[in-house]
Amino acid sequence: MVQTNQKITHLPDNNYSVKVSSDLRKIGLNPNFWYPLAQTKEVKVEKPYAVSFGGDPIVLIRTKSQQVFALEDRCAHRQIPLSMGIVCQNTIKCSYHAWEYNQTGKVVKVPYLPEGCPLPKGVKSYPCREAYGHIFVFPGTAKLAETVPFPDIKNWFSSDYKTMYFSRLVNCHYSFLKENLMDMNHQFLHRRFMGKVKPTLLENSKGDNWVEAKFKFRGEPHPSAKLVLAAGRKPESDSEDYDFDVMTITTEYPYQTLRVCPPGSDEPLLDLWVAYIPVDQEQKKNHSFGMLMIRKPKIPGLINLLWPLMRYFTNVIFAEDKMIVEAEQKAYDLQGGDWNQEIFPVLVDVRELLSQKGVPLT
Ligand code: FES
Ligand SMILES: [Fe+2]
Known part of the structure; x- marks a missing residue:
């Protein structure tokens, strides 16, 4: 990645209206990439x-x-x-x-x-x-196809991780979900589980085909969220203090990843890879495919015991996100255009990236 680090020192001083050259919801996902269209078990x-x-x-x-x-x-x-x-x-x-x-x-x-x-x-x-x-x-x-890189998901192969799969139909343009994942300012939506957690943006950066944001969180997560983060922690080296975990979210067109690493480590506790596949011609529906690789606890088999709780937590979070992005799509359809007043620089960058790399819908 070519890094052009831009630390945020101030918010935009205009009236927060953000100009994306065209309506992002009328931009199709670029078909010249490798996309998951089904899970192996379905075929x-x-x-x-x-x-x-x-x-x-x-x-x-x-x-x-x-x-x-x-x-x-x-x-x-x-x-x-x-x-x-x-x-x-x-x-x-x-x-x-x-x-x-x-x-x-x-x-x-x-x-x-x-x-x-x-x-x-x-x-x-x-x-x-x-x-x-x-x-x-x-x-x-x-x-x-031969010249376009195939997704490289290293931890999927690692026996240190267990993978949780997601496959869901969501009634919205893929861009709403891509924005949603990069946007850590919406913890209020997840207040049941994450209400006491306060995110801070550490830095954001971007390159030709990517946008990245690093966040830190303060406060106690809900016990089930804590469980997901605690499971793979190595007692000998990883701090128990969640305040120091760093979450890195990357949109590397057209995929997204989210990783949570304990301080000083580049071995993630959680490593998520997602792709949102437009289903219909208008691209107002998408099929979301995801793989969440969770680092296994040291005790053999413990991950399998914890799995239903981890599943429950991630399902609740995803259901809340699905509900809100579908409401965004409905609002967009009702008003007939994108009226977003986005003030968060990370999202401004993501919107720009998706506009530039996508293709106009005909
Ligand atoms: S063989 Fe397919 S429609 Fe006739
Ligand atoms: Fe969310």
Whole structure:
């Protein structure tokens, strides 16, 4: 990352109206990246699975030999979803007239076409990879897929961590959620669990494709929140004092991460990776995929005992965030535009980044 550190010394002295060159809610997520479109467990052998990216229907197919491929979910003949079809070895047959497609989307057989007749054109295929318990697809220009870095989520592989997965539909433009994650000034929303916690912005910085903010918290978190933070603490080296933990939240387009590290350590207690995938063409709905890697306590198996409580805490926080960002989307729809008066520099930077890196919605 190219660092252009900007410590906050003052708030903007204007009337807080923030100019983003275009309406952020009309900016689509750039399709030229690798995105999780389903969890591994959802795509079962020979059971086509329908997903979408920004209104483009995509079918994910797992063959008997565990190969996964992604095709446009629309038969080239009469546009029936191929996800209604039948998987045969390495091909899929449309359920209507049995046109058969291979993994590249090419029509390889039309059962009622006489031998030797040219076959009709097929459907689009998408670069597809299975990793981190998810099926990732490159929805943009396929030839760019090889050159665009695949997400690098190191702690997912570490046996020191246990991963909690999230997969939720949220009825809002993805940008509301991206702003929400970077915005630690909304602890009031989470007052039941985090009401006594006061965040302080330590520093914010940005580069060409990223924005980062570091926060410190003062005050006692709720016991269940404390549990999530306490579990992986190493008694010999990590302070018990939560006031000194540092939370680093990064938007590295198009993904986001949130890490909480004890003082002087770069081994996070919590390491969250999230991606919000627009579902519909207007991008007013998104599928949120997340992986929260929680450092395991020293006592073997203890994490499994604590897991339901940790799950409960994170579910409550996510439900509160979902409720509020969906209310933001409704307000936006009602007023027909973005009237935000954002005064927090981190969010101003995130909004700018999302505007610059996204693509206009048509
Ligand atoms: S609609 Fe798919 S084969 Fe006819
Ligand atoms: Fe929140």
